[in-house]
Amino acid sequence: MRILMISDVYFPRITGVSTSIQTFAREFVAKGHELTLIAPDYSAAGGESAPEPFEVLRIPSRYLVIDPEDRMLRPREIRRLDGMLASRGYDLVHIQTPFFAHYLGLGIAKRLGVPVVESYHTFFEQYLHHYVPFVPTAWMQRLARDFSTAQCNAVDALAVPSHAMLEVLKSYGVKTPATVIPTGIELVQFSQGDGARFRNSRGIPPGRPVLVHVSRLAFEKNIDFILRMLVRVKTQVPDVLLVIAGEGPAHRRLQTLANHLGLADNTLFTGYLERDGSLEDCYCAGAAFVFASKTETQGLVLLEAMALGVPVVSTAVMGTKEVLAGGGGSLIAEDDETDFADKAVRVLTDPALRARLAVEAVEHARSWSAPVLAERMLQFYAQVIARRVRNQATDPALDPTPKTDDVV
Incomplete structure (x- = not known):
């Protein structure tokens, strides 16, 4: 299987999302699969990451005003990768973060004609208002719920780390097929x-x-x-x-x-x-x-x-x-x-x-071993891909031919 991941954050930026991406990606490669990660380039800030057993495409990025540690991927730089990505024959796009990577990942998946999975790592309803303190908390929580619902309903499937978070998403009105797959840990x-x-x-x-x-x-x-x-x-x-x-x-x-x-x-x-x-x-x-x-x-x-x-x-x-x-x-x-x-x-x-x-x-x-949970994620990918194939067989309007003229 050939998997393309995209994220607004990765090492050397240390977060749980970075750890989750690295853990799953290393396990996928160890099991014989190919993986490419699109992530921000932190070199301008003096940050460098150790080499990985999978491909990491670093994209120039901008600072975010509300949180200077985070970055905003540059869409134009992503579009420059279109030809190369189309030649790789990816089976699926996995979006890891809900900011610019979400919309960029949707655009890439559409142009490649492949299904898209998204991981819901962060409980934004209890998060976002801390970073925009001048807006009433209730307003920001409502915005976070609407934001999460819209994004989750825009993808083919969701991977959620816990049953508690899945129940929250269902209460929002999220209808996208979802499964609970936590991140494992490297016991060694x-x-x-x-x-x-x-x-x-x-x-x-x-x-x-x-x-x-x-x-x-x-x-x-x-x-x-x-x-x-x-x-x-x-x-x-x-x-x-x-x-x-x-x-x-x-x-x-x-x-x-x-x-x-x-x-x-x-x-x-x-x-x-x-x-x-x-x-x-x-x-x-x-x-x-x-x-x-x-x-x-x-x-x-x-x-x-x-x-x-x-x-x-x-x-x-x-x-x-x-x-x-x-x-x-x-x-x-x-x-x-x-x-x-x-x-x-x-x-x-x-x-x-x-x-x-x-x-x-x-x-x-x-x-909670990483190999066991990585295998669960791979099985989930296979189900999502198979569902896309079935849907294309029953609905001719779902053209899997990669698109090159869509705008992100």
């Missing part, structure tokens, strides 16, 4: 980490109690809740340290909040960490991984921590509820700072509990 990569090495590199004493949080530092990640919760943990574990790994638009505000709460000596912001052992070491430096996002369509970081044997303390909302189903390897907290803090303190102060959760966490993570 997340099988070992050296917490002592991370502590030594950051000057953290071996016996200091540490909690770890890994995510993009974005407003919708609810990290301010984690900081307020830490104030309560500190009353019982005075030398606790929260390591926050990641970068993003909320970084400055979070640091200001930490200082305001008297947590300057109890927080360590590391910035982005590479997946070359540095991130894995960071996870393993903690007695527990803490997470409280309410907008996750899945929550890959929870699985990464668990695969490394790090117990999780987290709320269970949307996608995280499904990741943590069964409770193995985790303590599920209420959306309440006191309850969350109590559970974090339990893990920090009870070695036997911590050891039991660590064993359970590794076992739980095994059921």
Whole structure:
């Protein structure tokens, strides 16, 4: 199978979407399929990515005003690829993000005469208003719902990371055929980490109690809740340290909040960490991984921590509820700072509990292996392609001949 993906974001820009694309793409190639990814070129900003086992076509892009970390692909540069893409014989286009890549991907699929699948990675109703604060929240949420519905109904099929997110889309009025396929994790990569090495590199004493949080530092990640919760943990574990790994638009505000709460000596912001052992070491430096996002369509970081044997303390909302189903390897907290803090303190102060959760966490993570979930996605692709062929056989108006004169 020949697959063409397009996304508004990819490494070196670190997000869950980047990780999902990379995980699936590497597995597809390992299974003998061909894959091309169209993604922004970050070289002007000094960003470079490591070589991949699949083709990455980097497209010149512009900054987005509302979020300078993101990019807007240039349509004219995409059109210049038309001849080359048409010669490749792609079977399907997979759109990974809902911004310009969505419309560009639809145009490419139409010109190539192939079906298009889209992944719905982000819960925009609980996301968009953080980036346009001067517009009433209710207006932005309504806009996000209408925006998502229109886009989802414009493609042939949807891949959704969790049942909770799928139910939300159905409530919007999305009618497009959809299936739930989470992103798997590379169990080999997340099988070992050296917490002592991370502590030594950051000057953290071996016996200091540490909690770890890994995510993009974005407003919708609810990290301010984690900081307020830490104030309560500190009353019982005075030398606790929260390591926050990641970068993003909320970084400055979070640091200001930490200082305001008297947590300057109890927080360590590391910035982005590479997946070359540095991130894995960071996870393993903690007695527990803490997470409280309410907008996750899945929550890959929870699985990464668990695969490394790090117990999780987290709320269970949307996608995280499904990741943590069964409770193995985790303590599920209420959306309440006191309850969350109590559970974090339990893990920090009870070695036997911590050891039991660590064993359970590794076992739980095994059921989310990348090869298994990649095979599910490939089967989904095959179903979408077969449905297109059937529809073309019954409706002569559906001409599969590639178009070269359509405008994106």
